[in-house]
Amino acid sequence: MNKWILLAICLTTIGTSGCLRLDDFFYDQEKLEAYALDDYTGEVDFTLPDHLDIPDSLIHLFPLTSSSGNQSVTIQGLLVGSMTDFAQDTFLLYCHGNKHHLDFYWPRIKLLANLGAGRGIQVMSFDYQGYGRSEGKPSQDGLYQDAMAARNWLTAQGVTPDRIILYGFSLGSIPAIHLAAAPGQTGQGWLILEAPLASSTTLVQEASTLSLPAGFLTDLDFDNAAAITNVSQPLLWMHGEDDQSTPIQTHGEPVFQAYRGSRSTAIRVPLAGHANLPQTLGFDAYLQAIRSFLKG
Numbered sequence: 001m002n003k004w005i006l007l008a009i010c011l012t013t014i015g016t017s018g019c020l021r022l023d024d025f026f027y028d029q030e031k032l033e034a035y036a037l038d039d040y041t042g043e044v045d046f047t048l049p050d051h052l053d054i055p056d057s058l059i060h061l062f063p064l065t066s067s068s069g070n071q072s073v074t075i076q077g078l079l080v081g082s083m084t085d086f087a088q089d090t091f092l093l094y095c096h097g098n099k100h101h102l103d104f105y106w107p108r109i110k111l112l113a114n115l116g117a118g119r120g121i122q123v124m125s126f127d128y129q130g131y132g133r134s135e136g137k138p139s140q141d142g143l144y145q146d147a148m149a150a151r152n153w154l155t156a157q158g159v160t161p162d163r164i165i166l167y168g169f170s171l172g173s174i175p176a177i178h179l180a181a182a183p184g185q186t187g188q189g190w191l192i193l194e195a196p197l198a199s200s201t202t203l204v205q206e207a208s209t210l211s212l213p214a215g216f217l218t219d220l221d222f223d224n225a226a227a228i229t230n231v232s233q234p235l236l237w238m239h240g241e242d243d244q245s246t247p248i249q250t251h252g253e254p255v256f257q258a259y260r261g262s263r264s265t266a267i268r269v270p271l272a273g274h275a276n277l278p279q280t281l282g283f284d285a286y287l288q289a290i291r292s293f294l295k296g
Contacts, residue, residue, distance in 0.1 A: 027138035028099045029131040035061060035076070040103040045275040047107060052283060054080060054113050064126060066149040068136045075134035075146055077153065078102055080113040081122025086157040089116075090294075092165040092192075093154065094125040095147055095172030101132030108169070111278060114287055121165075121294075126150045140174070140220055147175035161188035165294070166233075169194045170246065170274065173255070174222050181230040190294060192236045195243055195274055198251040199223040206250065225254040234263040236293040240272025240280065265293050 037059065064077040081089070092112055096105040102125060115121045128146050129136030136142060154164060166189065168176025173196035180191045197203065200220040228235075237259075239252030246252065248268065256266055267289055272280035281289070 027128070027130065029128070029138055030100045031130075032101055032103065032132045035101075035132065036103050037106045040106060042100075042103065044104060044107050046279040048111055048283065052111060052114050054110050058082070058113070064146075064149050064153055066129065066134075066136070066142070066146045068129060068139070068142060068145065073129055073134070073136040075129060075136070075149065076102065076127040076132055077150060078109065078125045079122065080109060080124075081116060085120075085122070086154075086159050088163075089120045089122050089159075090163045090165060091154050091159050092121060092123045092167055093147070093150055093176075094123060095143075095166070095168045095176045096125060096127075097170035097172055102127050103132070108278070111283060111287070112167070112290075115290060119291070124150060124154065140222065143171075143175040144178050147179050151179060161185060164189040165192060166190070167192040167194070168196060170197065173197055173224055177224050177227050177231065177255075178222075180233055181227050189233055190236070191231060191233045192238075192290065192293075193255065194238045194277060195240065195246050196224055196237070196252060196255045197222075197246055198225045198254045202250055202254075206247075225258045228255055228258050229260050231259065232261040234265075234293070234296070235259050235261055236265045236267070236290065238267040238269065238277055238281075238289075240269050240274060240277045242271055243274045245274040263296070265289075 058080055060079045060083055062077050062079070063074045066073050066075045092115065094109055094112060096108070102109070105125065109123055109125050113123045116123065126146060127134040128138055129142040130138040151164065155161070166176045166180050168174070173193050176191065176193065177196070179185060200222050237252070237256045239248040241248055243252070256264070267281070269277050269281050278286040
């Protein structure tokens with residue numbers, strides 16, 4: 001069976017509902033002329049009830065400087081909160097999944113922004129290179145550079161590492177774990193993972209139904225289950241038990257079981273798929289679970 005037949009199998013198996021596709025198909029990016037956020041009328045995973053709305057005065061879009069190879073690129077940043085309260089507040093840095101752009105993930109970001117009502121928690125997110133209004137072309141190194149650019153922007157504003165919550169959803173688990181495991185970062189802040197990926201090898205083997213090395217079909221080379229052994233921050237891990245895109249048994253559980261840090265909380269959500277865990281758990285219950293985790 002040649003490489004192109006295997007590629008067809010992978011694309012058929014993963015499809016448009018899957019978390020990742022291979023190489024050029026891996027990133028489901030979409031370019032935008034402008035962000036709509038609350039006025040976005042395209043596809044979203046879920047909608048929020050009115051009581052979880054966020055005032056426009058707390059929504060700030062701004063450019064960030066990232067890098068691609070030896071060149072600088074401009075990516076899009078988003079902060080939900082105050083642009084002046086950096087000295088004491090806690091900041092959740094949300095690394096989104098592989099689909100589309102910040103408009104698509106706005107309900108998730110807005111939901112998380114409700115953590116901060118009277119609690120001093122702000123939410124920051126960004127579009128990866130090639131997504132939304134961000135320059136560049138998606139790549140694995142770009143994921144790392146973009147997440148680092150967002151974190152460095154926070155620290156440049158005076159946010160100390162112990163006040164940063166790294167949150168990785170699906171594809172975003174790759175840069176989130178990478179940042180958490182970086183030298184000098186371990187033990188500082190918190191790490192939240194929702195439907196994390198185990199490794200590029202697992203993705204390829206599940207997509208092709210054959211036991212193949214990851215490099216046979218993709219340039220991706222990550223192993224979250226190995227990288228998380230270097231993470232010591234408190235971990236909140238969440239995964240839907242009915243996730244068909246990144247199954248809990250082969251992706252989520254290996255990552256959680258490999259964690260060696262001092263404190264972890266696991267939330268397995270019956271009937272939840274890949275895209276609807278907050279909705280299935282219940283929006284208020286989801287927020288309360290995060291609050292309880294952060295309190296320790």
